[in-house]
Amino acid sequence: MLKVLEDLVVLQEIDLKRGALLREIGDLPNRKALAEARLSDRRQRLTEAEDAWKKNAAAIKEIEVEIETLRQQIAKMLSQQYEVKNNDQYRALMAEIAGARDKIRALEDREIERMEESETLKAALEQVKAELQSDERETAEAVREFDARDAQLRREAEGLESERAGRAAGIxxxxxxxxxxxxxxxxxxxxxxxxxxxxxxxxxxxxxxxxxxxxxxxxxxxxxxxxxxxxxxx
Ligand SMILES: [Zn+2]
Structure with a gap:
């Protein structure tokens, strides 16, 4: 085999290695961005889970306020029962009190449903939180690895660069x-x-x-x- 061909084959080996290194270096930012995008998706899911839970908690609070308002109305009506002038007024007052109590029972049923939902939402929220924490650890680890790999590949590429220059000088x-x-x-x-x-x-x-x-x-x-x-x- 001709000497120049032997030299070129060696040079080509260096160039092939260098090409592979440069391709991997070029691909690292994409891989890093992908890992970070996954994390950002998970953060979005946490925000959604928190919002759902907060919204439900606010609805419970609203029901409680409504119940309290009705109770105060009932107490007021009960205090009025001795002031009524006739039976018709008395019956009307009692009917109004009964109606308010029915509303309270209906609201209490809704509150129980909401509280059960709250537990489900809280459990889902805690799960997303735990998943996010482990994702954050994994992503941080992956980013460190990508950075270390990048530095290592660049060192190798530099080494090949000078090796190539030495070889090329002899051709x-x-x-x-x-x-x-x-x-x-x-x-x-x-x-x-x-x-x-x-x-x-x-x-x-x-x-x-x-x-x-x-x-x-x-x-x-x-x-x-x-x-x-x-x-x-x-
Ligand atoms: Zn050919």
């Missing part, structure tokens, strides 16, 4: 430029082995002459279809 500039052009064009590999008589990059079948030339390794051979640099792998 003839024309070949290096050609390698980089092919790599940029295809986005994956510029130097590929011949595999089952076909190009290892585009997988098109190569002519016997091309294969023969690559085996002889006296000059650089390119794939006639994709332009990648070919080498023979024993």
């Amino acid at each position: 003839e500039p024309d070949w290096l430029a050609r390698y980089e052009r092919i790599l940029q064009h295809h986005g994956d590999r510029a130097v590929v082995p011949i595999e089952r008589q076909a190009c290892g990059g585009c997988h098109m079948k190569l002519t016997p002459q091309t294969i023969q030339d690559a085996r002889r390794a006296q000059s650089i051979v390119t794939c006639g279809y994709c332009g990648r640099l070919l080498y023979w792998k024993e």
